[in-house]
Amino acid sequence: MERFLKWLLPALIVVEIVLVRGGVLTLGQAVAIVVAIEGGIALIAARQAIVAVRRFRAGRSAGVDPWTAAEDALTVFFPRVMARFLVMEPRVWACLIRWVTRRYRHGPDDFPYHSGSILGIFIVVILFTTPVEILLFELLIPWTWLRWVFLILAIYALVWVFGLYASLVVLPHRLESDGLRVRYGVLYETVIPRDRIIGIEEEQRKVPGGREGLIFPDGETGVAYLSIGGRTHLRIEVAEPVQFLTLTGPSRPIDVLNLAANHADRLSAALRERLPTLSRDDRGPGALPAA
Known part of the structure:
Protein backbone atom coordinates (compact mmCIF):
# COMPACT_ATOMS: atom_id res chain seq x y z
CA MET A 1 0.00 0.00 0.00
CA GLU A 2 2.82 2.42 0.85
CA ARG A 3 4.48 1.75 -2.49
CA PHE A 4 1.18 2.12 -4.34
CA LEU A 5 0.40 5.46 -2.71
CA LYS A 6 3.95 6.67 -3.33
CA TRP A 7 3.51 6.29 -7.09
CA LEU A 8 -0.19 7.17 -7.20
CA LEU A 9 0.35 10.88 -6.59
CA PRO A 10 2.69 11.50 -9.57
CA ALA A 11 0.50 9.19 -11.69
CA LEU A 12 -2.57 11.29 -10.93
CA ILE A 13 -0.66 14.44 -11.86
CA VAL A 14 0.29 12.93 -15.22
CA VAL A 15 -3.32 11.92 -15.87
CA GLU A 16 -4.47 15.45 -15.06
CA ILE A 17 -1.99 16.96 -17.53
CA VAL A 18 -2.99 14.52 -20.27
CA LEU A 19 -6.70 15.17 -19.81
CA VAL A 20 -6.43 18.93 -19.74
CA ARG A 21 -3.78 19.36 -22.44
CA GLY A 22 -4.89 16.56 -24.75
CA GLY A 23 -8.32 18.02 -25.48
CA VAL A 24 -9.95 14.58 -25.62
CA LEU A 25 -12.83 15.63 -23.34
CA THR A 26 -15.42 18.36 -23.43
CA LEU A 27 -14.88 21.35 -21.22
CA GLY A 28 -17.50 20.23 -18.70
CA GLN A 29 -16.15 16.70 -18.52
CA ALA A 30 -12.58 17.98 -18.19
CA VAL A 31 -13.53 20.34 -15.37
CA ALA A 32 -15.39 17.60 -13.50
CA ILE A 33 -12.54 15.11 -13.83
CA VAL A 34 -9.92 17.71 -12.92
CA VAL A 35 -11.87 18.66 -9.79
CA ALA A 36 -12.18 14.99 -8.82
CA ILE A 37 -8.47 14.37 -9.43
CA GLU A 38 -7.49 17.50 -7.51
CA GLY A 39 -9.61 16.34 -4.61
CA GLY A 40 -7.99 12.92 -4.68
CA ILE A 41 -4.54 14.47 -4.86
CA ALA A 42 -5.34 16.73 -1.90
CA LEU A 43 -6.55 13.81 0.21
CA ILE A 44 -3.57 11.63 -0.67
CA ALA A 45 -1.11 14.49 -0.10
CA ALA A 46 -2.65 15.25 3.30
CA ARG A 47 -2.48 11.62 4.32
CA GLN A 48 1.13 11.29 3.12
CA ALA A 49 2.14 14.52 4.86
CA ILE A 50 0.83 13.19 8.17
CA VAL A 51 2.74 9.93 7.70
CA ALA A 52 5.92 11.84 6.76
CA VAL A 53 5.74 14.05 9.86
CA ARG A 54 5.19 11.02 12.08
CA ARG A 55 8.11 9.20 10.47
CA PHE A 56 10.39 12.23 10.95
CA ARG A 57 9.43 12.55 14.62
CA ALA A 58 9.90 8.82 15.18
CA GLY A 59 13.37 8.98 13.65
CA ARG A 60 14.38 11.94 15.79
CA SER A 61 13.02 10.25 18.93
CA ALA A 62 15.14 7.21 18.08
CA GLY A 63 18.25 9.39 17.94
CA VAL A 64 18.55 9.58 14.15
CA ASP A 65 20.21 12.77 12.86
CA PRO A 66 17.85 15.36 11.29
CA TRP A 67 19.05 14.81 7.70
CA THR A 68 18.56 11.05 7.78
CA ALA A 69 15.18 11.49 9.47
CA ALA A 70 14.16 13.98 6.77
CA GLU A 71 15.25 11.55 4.05
CA ASP A 72 13.21 8.75 5.62
CA ALA A 73 10.21 11.08 5.83
CA LEU A 74 10.49 12.06 2.16
CA THR A 75 10.43 8.42 1.10
CA VAL A 76 6.70 8.60 1.84
CA PHE A 77 6.38 10.82 -1.24
CA PHE A 78 9.34 9.79 -3.40
CA PRO A 79 11.59 6.79 -4.12
CA ARG A 80 14.65 6.56 -1.85
CA VAL A 81 17.11 7.83 -4.47
CA MET A 82 15.05 10.94 -5.18
CA ALA A 83 14.57 11.59 -1.46
CA ARG A 84 18.32 11.39 -0.93
CA PHE A 85 18.98 13.94 -3.69
CA LEU A 86 16.33 16.30 -2.29
CA VAL A 87 17.90 16.20 1.17
CA MET A 88 21.45 16.53 -0.14
CA GLU A 89 20.86 19.96 -1.66
CA PRO A 90 20.02 21.81 1.60
CA ARG A 91 22.60 19.72 3.44
CA VAL A 92 25.37 20.91 1.12
CA TRP A 93 24.28 24.52 1.66
CA ALA A 94 24.19 23.98 5.43
CA CYS A 95 27.74 22.61 5.35
CA LEU A 96 28.88 25.57 3.26
CA ILE A 97 27.38 28.06 5.72
CA ARG A 98 28.95 26.27 8.69
CA TRP A 99 32.33 26.26 6.94
CA VAL A 100 32.24 29.90 5.87
CA THR A 101 31.02 31.14 9.27
CA ARG A 102 33.33 28.76 11.19
CA ARG A 103 30.34 27.34 13.08
CA TYR A 104 31.85 23.93 13.62
CA ARG A 105 34.27 22.45 16.10
CA HIS A 106 36.04 19.10 15.99
CA GLY A 107 35.88 17.39 19.37
CA PRO A 108 38.13 14.66 20.77
CA ASP A 109 36.02 11.98 19.08
CA ASP A 110 36.15 13.69 15.67
CA PHE A 111 38.83 12.72 13.16
CA PRO A 112 39.20 15.00 10.10
CA TYR A 113 40.34 13.58 6.78
CA HIS A 114 40.08 16.44 4.26
CA SER A 115 43.75 17.49 4.14
CA GLY A 116 45.18 16.85 0.69
CA SER A 117 41.79 16.44 -0.96
CA ILE A 118 41.69 16.79 -4.72
CA LEU A 119 38.62 18.97 -4.24
CA GLY A 120 40.79 21.63 -2.60
CA ILE A 121 43.00 21.77 -5.70
CA PHE A 122 39.93 21.68 -7.94
CA ILE A 123 38.48 24.72 -6.17
CA VAL A 124 41.62 26.72 -6.86
CA VAL A 125 41.46 25.74 -10.53
CA ILE A 126 37.82 26.66 -11.04
CA LEU A 127 38.31 29.98 -9.23
CA PHE A 128 40.59 30.93 -12.13
CA THR A 129 38.66 29.26 -14.94
CA THR A 130 35.12 30.36 -14.05
CA PRO A 131 35.68 34.08 -14.83
CA VAL A 132 37.18 33.06 -18.18
CA GLU A 133 34.15 30.90 -18.94
CA ILE A 134 31.78 33.74 -18.05
CA LEU A 135 33.72 36.09 -20.35
CA LEU A 136 33.48 33.56 -23.19
CA PHE A 137 29.73 33.32 -22.63
CA GLU A 138 29.47 37.08 -23.09
CA LEU A 139 31.59 37.08 -26.24
CA LEU A 140 30.33 33.96 -28.00
CA ILE A 141 26.63 33.63 -27.11
CA PRO A 142 24.41 36.19 -28.88
CA TRP A 143 21.23 35.53 -26.87
CA THR A 144 20.96 37.40 -23.59
CA TRP A 145 18.64 34.87 -21.94
CA LEU A 146 21.01 32.00 -22.74
CA ARG A 147 24.00 33.94 -21.35
CA TRP A 148 22.07 34.40 -18.12
CA VAL A 149 21.27 30.68 -17.99
CA PHE A 150 24.94 29.73 -18.40
CA LEU A 151 25.99 32.37 -15.89
CA ILE A 152 23.60 31.03 -13.25
CA LEU A 153 24.69 27.45 -13.95
CA ALA A 154 28.38 28.38 -13.68
CA ILE A 155 27.89 30.17 -10.38
CA TYR A 156 25.74 27.36 -9.02
CA ALA A 157 28.33 24.74 -9.98
CA LEU A 158 31.06 26.80 -8.31
CA VAL A 159 29.07 27.17 -5.10
CA TRP A 160 28.16 23.47 -5.10
CA VAL A 161 31.82 22.43 -5.37
CA PHE A 162 32.62 24.74 -2.45
CA GLY A 163 29.74 23.16 -0.52
CA LEU A 164 30.99 19.66 -1.25
CA TYR A 165 34.47 20.53 -0.01
CA ALA A 166 32.91 22.21 3.03
CA SER A 167 31.10 18.95 3.82
CA LEU A 168 34.47 17.16 3.92
CA VAL A 169 35.64 19.67 6.53
CA VAL A 170 32.57 19.89 8.78
CA LEU A 171 31.62 16.19 8.61
CA PRO A 172 34.67 14.29 9.94
Missing part, protein backbone atom coordinates in the same frame (compact mmCIF):
# COMPACT_ATOMS: atom_id res chain seq x y z
CA HIS A 173 34.90 10.64 10.90
CA ARG A 174 33.41 10.26 14.36
CA LEU A 175 33.90 7.71 17.10
CA GLU A 176 30.47 7.08 18.60
CA SER A 177 29.20 4.88 21.40
CA ASP A 178 28.17 2.09 19.03
CA GLY A 179 31.03 2.31 16.56
CA LEU A 180 32.97 4.41 14.07
CA ARG A 181 31.01 6.68 11.73
CA VAL A 182 33.00 6.95 8.51
CA ARG A 183 32.21 9.65 5.94
CA TYR A 184 33.24 11.30 2.74
CA GLY A 185 31.32 14.55 3.10
CA VAL A 186 27.65 14.20 2.14
CA LEU A 187 28.36 11.58 -0.53
CA TYR A 188 29.26 8.44 1.43
CA GLU A 189 28.61 7.37 5.01
CA THR A 190 28.51 4.25 7.13
CA VAL A 191 28.78 3.19 10.76
CA ILE A 192 31.18 0.32 11.54
CA PRO A 193 29.92 -1.33 14.74
CA ARG A 194 32.64 -1.72 17.34
CA ASP A 195 31.94 -5.40 17.89
CA ARG A 196 32.52 -6.14 14.17
CA ILE A 197 36.04 -4.71 14.03
CA ILE A 198 38.62 -7.49 14.30
CA GLY A 199 41.72 -5.78 12.92
CA ILE A 200 43.37 -2.37 12.63
CA GLU A 201 46.57 -1.54 10.82
CA GLU A 202 48.23 1.82 10.23
CA GLU A 203 49.38 1.56 6.67
CA GLN A 204 49.62 4.10 3.87
CA ARG A 205 48.33 2.82 0.57
CA LYS A 206 48.01 4.34 -2.86
CA VAL A 207 44.60 3.84 -4.41
CA PRO A 208 44.57 2.17 -7.83
CA GLY A 209 44.22 4.95 -10.38
CA GLY A 210 44.90 7.66 -7.78
CA ARG A 211 41.20 8.42 -7.45
CA GLU A 212 39.42 9.98 -4.48
CA GLY A 213 36.26 8.90 -2.69
CA LEU A 214 34.81 5.42 -2.32
CA ILE A 215 36.69 3.03 -4.60
CA PHE A 216 36.15 -0.68 -5.17
CA PRO A 217 39.28 -2.03 -6.90
CA ASP A 218 38.95 -4.70 -9.55
CA GLY A 219 39.89 -8.19 -8.45
CA GLU A 220 39.66 -7.46 -4.70
CA THR A 221 36.33 -8.81 -3.47
CA GLY A 222 35.12 -7.22 -0.25
CA VAL A 223 37.88 -4.58 -0.27
CA ALA A 224 37.17 -0.84 -0.53
CA TYR A 225 39.18 2.38 -0.36
CA LEU A 226 37.80 5.60 1.07
CA SER A 227 40.61 7.80 -0.12
CA ILE A 228 41.69 11.42 0.01
CA GLY A 229 44.11 12.57 -2.65
CA GLY A 230 44.40 9.01 -3.90
CA ARG A 231 45.78 7.67 -0.60
CA THR A 232 44.58 5.90 2.53
CA HIS A 233 46.24 5.64 5.93
CA LEU A 234 44.37 3.04 7.98
CA ARG A 235 43.20 -0.50 7.25
CA ILE A 236 40.15 -1.81 9.14
CA GLU A 237 39.01 -5.42 8.95
CA VAL A 238 35.51 -6.44 10.04
CA ALA A 239 34.02 -9.80 10.99
CA GLU A 240 30.72 -9.08 9.21
CA PRO A 241 30.45 -6.96 6.04
CA VAL A 242 29.37 -3.33 6.22
CA GLN A 243 27.91 -1.16 3.47
CA PHE A 244 28.16 2.54 2.70
CA LEU A 245 25.10 4.66 2.05
CA THR A 246 25.68 6.22 -1.38
CA LEU A 247 23.64 8.44 -3.68
CA THR A 248 22.07 5.45 -5.40
CA GLY A 249 21.64 3.18 -2.39
CA PRO A 250 23.78 0.75 -0.35
CA SER A 251 27.25 -0.04 -1.66
CA ARG A 252 28.78 -3.47 -2.12
CA PRO A 253 29.49 -5.41 1.09
CA ILE A 254 32.89 -4.52 2.56
CA ASP A 255 35.10 -6.78 4.67
CA VAL A 256 38.25 -4.64 4.56
CA LEU A 257 38.15 -0.83 4.43
CA ASN A 258 41.25 1.22 3.68
CA LEU A 259 40.52 4.61 5.18
CA ALA A 260 42.02 8.09 4.85
CA ALA A 261 42.48 10.19 8.00
CA ASN A 262 44.56 13.26 8.81
CA HIS A 263 45.90 11.67 12.00
CA ALA A 264 45.60 7.93 11.47
CA ASP A 265 47.70 7.19 14.57
CA ARG A 266 45.27 9.07 16.83
CA LEU A 267 42.25 7.35 15.28
CA SER A 268 43.93 3.95 15.54
CA ALA A 269 44.78 4.50 19.20
CA ALA A 270 41.25 5.64 20.02
CA LEU A 271 39.75 2.62 18.28
CA ARG A 272 42.07 0.16 20.01
CA GLU A 273 41.22 1.66 23.37
CA ARG A 274 37.50 1.02 22.86
CA LEU A 275 37.44 -2.21 20.90
CA PRO A 276 36.08 -5.21 22.79
CA THR A 277 37.09 -7.61 20.01
CA LEU A 278 40.83 -7.00 20.29
CA SER A 279 42.76 -8.62 23.08
CA ARG A 280 45.03 -6.52 25.27
CA ASP A 281 48.11 -8.06 23.62
CA ASP A 282 46.90 -7.07 20.16
CA ARG A 283 46.60 -3.37 20.94
CA GLY A 284 50.09 -2.42 20.03
CA PRO A 285 50.49 0.18 17.29
CA GLY A 286 50.19 -1.17 13.77
CA ALA A 287 49.23 -4.72 14.72
CA LEU A 288 46.56 -6.50 12.72
CA PRO A 289 45.29 -9.49 14.69
CA ALA A 290 44.05 -12.58 12.94
CA ALA A 291 40.32 -13.02 12.55
Whole structure:
Protein backbone atom coordinates (compact mmCIF):
# COMPACT_ATOMS: atom_id res chain seq x y z
CA MET A 1 0.00 0.00 0.00
CA GLU A 2 2.82 2.42 0.85
CA ARG A 3 4.48 1.75 -2.49
CA PHE A 4 1.18 2.12 -4.34
CA LEU A 5 0.40 5.46 -2.71
CA LYS A 6 3.95 6.67 -3.33
CA TRP A 7 3.51 6.29 -7.09
CA LEU A 8 -0.19 7.17 -7.20
CA LEU A 9 0.35 10.88 -6.59
CA PRO A 10 2.69 11.50 -9.57
CA ALA A 11 0.50 9.19 -11.69
CA LEU A 12 -2.57 11.29 -10.93
CA ILE A 13 -0.66 14.44 -11.86
CA VAL A 14 0.29 12.93 -15.22
CA VAL A 15 -3.32 11.92 -15.87
CA GLU A 16 -4.47 15.45 -15.06
CA ILE A 17 -1.99 16.96 -17.53
CA VAL A 18 -2.99 14.52 -20.27
CA LEU A 19 -6.70 15.17 -19.81
CA VAL A 20 -6.43 18.93 -19.74
CA ARG A 21 -3.78 19.36 -22.44
CA GLY A 22 -4.89 16.56 -24.75
CA GLY A 23 -8.32 18.02 -25.48
CA VAL A 24 -9.95 14.58 -25.62
CA LEU A 25 -12.83 15.63 -23.34
CA THR A 26 -15.42 18.36 -23.43
CA LEU A 27 -14.88 21.35 -21.22
CA GLY A 28 -17.50 20.23 -18.70
CA GLN A 29 -16.15 16.70 -18.52
CA ALA A 30 -12.58 17.98 -18.19
CA VAL A 31 -13.53 20.34 -15.37
CA ALA A 32 -15.39 17.60 -13.50
CA ILE A 33 -12.54 15.11 -13.83
CA VAL A 34 -9.92 17.71 -12.92
CA VAL A 35 -11.87 18.66 -9.79
CA ALA A 36 -12.18 14.99 -8.82
CA ILE A 37 -8.47 14.37 -9.43
CA GLU A 38 -7.49 17.50 -7.51
CA GLY A 39 -9.61 16.34 -4.61
CA GLY A 40 -7.99 12.92 -4.68
CA ILE A 41 -4.54 14.47 -4.86
CA ALA A 42 -5.34 16.73 -1.90
CA LEU A 43 -6.55 13.81 0.21
CA ILE A 44 -3.57 11.63 -0.67
CA ALA A 45 -1.11 14.49 -0.10
CA ALA A 46 -2.65 15.25 3.30
CA ARG A 47 -2.48 11.62 4.32
CA GLN A 48 1.13 11.29 3.12
CA ALA A 49 2.14 14.52 4.86
CA ILE A 50 0.83 13.19 8.17
CA VAL A 51 2.74 9.93 7.70
CA ALA A 52 5.92 11.84 6.76
CA VAL A 53 5.74 14.05 9.86
CA ARG A 54 5.19 11.02 12.08
CA ARG A 55 8.11 9.20 10.47
CA PHE A 56 10.39 12.23 10.95
CA ARG A 57 9.43 12.55 14.62
CA ALA A 58 9.90 8.82 15.18
CA GLY A 59 13.37 8.98 13.65
CA ARG A 60 14.38 11.94 15.79
CA SER A 61 13.02 10.25 18.93
CA ALA A 62 15.14 7.21 18.08
CA GLY A 63 18.25 9.39 17.94
CA VAL A 64 18.55 9.58 14.15
CA ASP A 65 20.21 12.77 12.86
CA PRO A 66 17.85 15.36 11.29
CA TRP A 67 19.05 14.81 7.70
CA THR A 68 18.56 11.05 7.78
CA ALA A 69 15.18 11.49 9.47
CA ALA A 70 14.16 13.98 6.77
CA GLU A 71 15.25 11.55 4.05
CA ASP A 72 13.21 8.75 5.62
CA ALA A 73 10.21 11.08 5.83
CA LEU A 74 10.49 12.06 2.16
CA THR A 75 10.43 8.42 1.10
CA VAL A 76 6.70 8.60 1.84
CA PHE A 77 6.38 10.82 -1.24
CA PHE A 78 9.34 9.79 -3.40
CA PRO A 79 11.59 6.79 -4.12
CA ARG A 80 14.65 6.56 -1.85
CA VAL A 81 17.11 7.83 -4.47
CA MET A 82 15.05 10.94 -5.18
CA ALA A 83 14.57 11.59 -1.46
CA ARG A 84 18.32 11.39 -0.93
CA PHE A 85 18.98 13.94 -3.69
CA LEU A 86 16.33 16.30 -2.29
CA VAL A 87 17.90 16.20 1.17
CA MET A 88 21.45 16.53 -0.14
CA GLU A 89 20.86 19.96 -1.66
CA PRO A 90 20.02 21.81 1.60
CA ARG A 91 22.60 19.72 3.44
CA VAL A 92 25.37 20.91 1.12
CA TRP A 93 24.28 24.52 1.66
CA ALA A 94 24.19 23.98 5.43
CA CYS A 95 27.74 22.61 5.35
CA LEU A 96 28.88 25.57 3.26
CA ILE A 97 27.38 28.06 5.72
CA ARG A 98 28.95 26.27 8.69
CA TRP A 99 32.33 26.26 6.94
CA VAL A 100 32.24 29.90 5.87
CA THR A 101 31.02 31.14 9.27
CA ARG A 102 33.33 28.76 11.19
CA ARG A 103 30.34 27.34 13.08
CA TYR A 104 31.85 23.93 13.62
CA ARG A 105 34.27 22.45 16.10
CA HIS A 106 36.04 19.10 15.99
CA GLY A 107 35.88 17.39 19.37
CA PRO A 108 38.13 14.66 20.77
CA ASP A 109 36.02 11.98 19.08
CA ASP A 110 36.15 13.69 15.67
CA PHE A 111 38.83 12.72 13.16
CA PRO A 112 39.20 15.00 10.10
CA TYR A 113 40.34 13.58 6.78
CA HIS A 114 40.08 16.44 4.26
CA SER A 115 43.75 17.49 4.14
CA GLY A 116 45.18 16.85 0.69
CA SER A 117 41.79 16.44 -0.96
CA ILE A 118 41.69 16.79 -4.72
CA LEU A 119 38.62 18.97 -4.24
CA GLY A 120 40.79 21.63 -2.60
CA ILE A 121 43.00 21.77 -5.70
CA PHE A 122 39.93 21.68 -7.94
CA ILE A 123 38.48 24.72 -6.17
CA VAL A 124 41.62 26.72 -6.86
CA VAL A 125 41.46 25.74 -10.53
CA ILE A 126 37.82 26.66 -11.04
CA LEU A 127 38.31 29.98 -9.23
CA PHE A 128 40.59 30.93 -12.13
CA THR A 129 38.66 29.26 -14.94
CA THR A 130 35.12 30.36 -14.05
CA PRO A 131 35.68 34.08 -14.83
CA VAL A 132 37.18 33.06 -18.18
CA GLU A 133 34.15 30.90 -18.94
CA ILE A 134 31.78 33.74 -18.05
CA LEU A 135 33.72 36.09 -20.35
CA LEU A 136 33.48 33.56 -23.19
CA PHE A 137 29.73 33.32 -22.63
CA GLU A 138 29.47 37.08 -23.09
CA LEU A 139 31.59 37.08 -26.24
CA LEU A 140 30.33 33.96 -28.00
CA ILE A 141 26.63 33.63 -27.11
CA PRO A 142 24.41 36.19 -28.88
CA TRP A 143 21.23 35.53 -26.87
CA THR A 144 20.96 37.40 -23.59
CA TRP A 145 18.64 34.87 -21.94
CA LEU A 146 21.01 32.00 -22.74
CA ARG A 147 24.00 33.94 -21.35
CA TRP A 148 22.07 34.40 -18.12
CA VAL A 149 21.27 30.68 -17.99
CA PHE A 150 24.94 29.73 -18.40
CA LEU A 151 25.99 32.37 -15.89
CA ILE A 152 23.60 31.03 -13.25
CA LEU A 153 24.69 27.45 -13.95
CA ALA A 154 28.38 28.38 -13.68
CA ILE A 155 27.89 30.17 -10.38
CA TYR A 156 25.74 27.36 -9.02
CA ALA A 157 28.33 24.74 -9.98
CA LEU A 158 31.06 26.80 -8.31
CA VAL A 159 29.07 27.17 -5.10
CA TRP A 160 28.16 23.47 -5.10
CA VAL A 161 31.82 22.43 -5.37
CA PHE A 162 32.62 24.74 -2.45
CA GLY A 163 29.74 23.16 -0.52
CA LEU A 164 30.99 19.66 -1.25
CA TYR A 165 34.47 20.53 -0.01
CA ALA A 166 32.91 22.21 3.03
CA SER A 167 31.10 18.95 3.82
CA LEU A 168 34.47 17.16 3.92
CA VAL A 169 35.64 19.67 6.53
CA VAL A 170 32.57 19.89 8.78
CA LEU A 171 31.62 16.19 8.61
CA PRO A 172 34.67 14.29 9.94
CA HIS A 173 34.90 10.64 10.90
CA ARG A 174 33.41 10.26 14.36
CA LEU A 175 33.90 7.71 17.10
CA GLU A 176 30.47 7.08 18.60
CA SER A 177 29.20 4.88 21.40
CA ASP A 178 28.17 2.09 19.03
CA GLY A 179 31.03 2.31 16.56
CA LEU A 180 32.97 4.41 14.07
CA ARG A 181 31.01 6.68 11.73
CA VAL A 182 33.00 6.95 8.51
CA ARG A 183 32.21 9.65 5.94
CA TYR A 184 33.24 11.30 2.74
CA GLY A 185 31.32 14.55 3.10
CA VAL A 186 27.65 14.20 2.14
CA LEU A 187 28.36 11.58 -0.53
CA TYR A 188 29.26 8.44 1.43
CA GLU A 189 28.61 7.37 5.01
CA THR A 190 28.51 4.25 7.13
CA VAL A 191 28.78 3.19 10.76
CA ILE A 192 31.18 0.32 11.54
CA PRO A 193 29.92 -1.33 14.74
CA ARG A 194 32.64 -1.72 17.34
CA ASP A 195 31.94 -5.40 17.89
CA ARG A 196 32.52 -6.14 14.17
CA ILE A 197 36.04 -4.71 14.03
CA ILE A 198 38.62 -7.49 14.30
CA GLY A 199 41.72 -5.78 12.92
CA ILE A 200 43.37 -2.37 12.63
CA GLU A 201 46.57 -1.54 10.82
CA GLU A 202 48.23 1.82 10.23
CA GLU A 203 49.38 1.56 6.67
CA GLN A 204 49.62 4.10 3.87
CA ARG A 205 48.33 2.82 0.57
CA LYS A 206 48.01 4.34 -2.86
CA VAL A 207 44.60 3.84 -4.41
CA PRO A 208 44.57 2.17 -7.83
CA GLY A 209 44.22 4.95 -10.38
CA GLY A 210 44.90 7.66 -7.78
CA ARG A 211 41.20 8.42 -7.45
CA GLU A 212 39.42 9.98 -4.48
CA GLY A 213 36.26 8.90 -2.69
CA LEU A 214 34.81 5.42 -2.32
CA ILE A 215 36.69 3.03 -4.60
CA PHE A 216 36.15 -0.68 -5.17
CA PRO A 217 39.28 -2.03 -6.90
CA ASP A 218 38.95 -4.70 -9.55
CA GLY A 219 39.89 -8.19 -8.45
CA GLU A 220 39.66 -7.46 -4.70
CA THR A 221 36.33 -8.81 -3.47
CA GLY A 222 35.12 -7.22 -0.25
CA VAL A 223 37.88 -4.58 -0.27
CA ALA A 224 37.17 -0.84 -0.53
CA TYR A 225 39.18 2.38 -0.36
CA LEU A 226 37.80 5.60 1.07
CA SER A 227 40.61 7.80 -0.12
CA ILE A 228 41.69 11.42 0.01
CA GLY A 229 44.11 12.57 -2.65
CA GLY A 230 44.40 9.01 -3.90
CA ARG A 231 45.78 7.67 -0.60
CA THR A 232 44.58 5.90 2.53
CA HIS A 233 46.24 5.64 5.93
CA LEU A 234 44.37 3.04 7.98
CA ARG A 235 43.20 -0.50 7.25
CA ILE A 236 40.15 -1.81 9.14
CA GLU A 237 39.01 -5.42 8.95
CA VAL A 238 35.51 -6.44 10.04
CA ALA A 239 34.02 -9.80 10.99
CA GLU A 240 30.72 -9.08 9.21
CA PRO A 241 30.45 -6.96 6.04
CA VAL A 242 29.37 -3.33 6.22
CA GLN A 243 27.91 -1.16 3.47
CA PHE A 244 28.16 2.54 2.70
CA LEU A 245 25.10 4.66 2.05
CA THR A 246 25.68 6.22 -1.38
CA LEU A 247 23.64 8.44 -3.68
CA THR A 248 22.07 5.45 -5.40
CA GLY A 249 21.64 3.18 -2.39
CA PRO A 250 23.78 0.75 -0.35
CA SER A 251 27.25 -0.04 -1.66
CA ARG A 252 28.78 -3.47 -2.12
CA PRO A 253 29.49 -5.41 1.09
CA ILE A 254 32.89 -4.52 2.56
CA ASP A 255 35.10 -6.78 4.67
CA VAL A 256 38.25 -4.64 4.56
CA LEU A 257 38.15 -0.83 4.43
CA ASN A 258 41.25 1.22 3.68
CA LEU A 259 40.52 4.61 5.18
CA ALA A 260 42.02 8.09 4.85
CA ALA A 261 42.48 10.19 8.00
CA ASN A 262 44.56 13.26 8.81
CA HIS A 263 45.90 11.67 12.00
CA ALA A 264 45.60 7.93 11.47
CA ASP A 265 47.70 7.19 14.57
CA ARG A 266 45.27 9.07 16.83
CA LEU A 267 42.25 7.35 15.28
CA SER A 268 43.93 3.95 15.54
CA ALA A 269 44.78 4.50 19.20
CA ALA A 270 41.25 5.64 20.02
CA LEU A 271 39.75 2.62 18.28
CA ARG A 272 42.07 0.16 20.01
CA GLU A 273 41.22 1.66 23.37
CA ARG A 274 37.50 1.02 22.86
CA LEU A 275 37.44 -2.21 20.90
CA PRO A 276 36.08 -5.21 22.79
CA THR A 277 37.09 -7.61 20.01
CA LEU A 278 40.83 -7.00 20.29
CA SER A 279 42.76 -8.62 23.08
CA ARG A 280 45.03 -6.52 25.27
CA ASP A 281 48.11 -8.06 23.62
CA ASP A 282 46.90 -7.07 20.16
CA ARG A 283 46.60 -3.37 20.94
CA GLY A 284 50.09 -2.42 20.03
CA PRO A 285 50.49 0.18 17.29
CA GLY A 286 50.19 -1.17 13.77
CA ALA A 287 49.23 -4.72 14.72
CA LEU A 288 46.56 -6.50 12.72
CA PRO A 289 45.29 -9.49 14.69
CA ALA A 290 44.05 -12.58 12.94
CA ALA A 291 40.32 -13.02 12.55
